[in-house]
Amino acid sequence: xxxxxxxxxxxxxxxxxxxxxxxxxxxxxxxxxxxxxxxxxxxxxxxxxxx
Numbered sequence: 001x002x003x004x005x006x007x008x009x010x011x012x013x014x015x016x017x018x019x020x021x022x023x024x025x026x027x028x029x030x031x032x033x034x035x036x037x038x039x040x041x042x043x044x045x046x047x048x049x050x051x
Contacts, residue, residue: 009036 009032016032017025038047 009033012036 013029013032017028020028034047034049038044
């Protein structure tokens with residue numbers, strides 16, 4: 001998925017998790033995915049999943 005036609009989500013995930021390992025990598029990537037796709041999914045319902 002492209003963000004505003006300029007940045008690939010996978011590039012954001014790689015940059016956000018570059019210095020992490022293990023559970024920190026997975027947790028950070030999951031939060032980033034929810035933040036990046038909430039408008040394309042169920043809107044605010046996506047954020048309710050996080051808590």
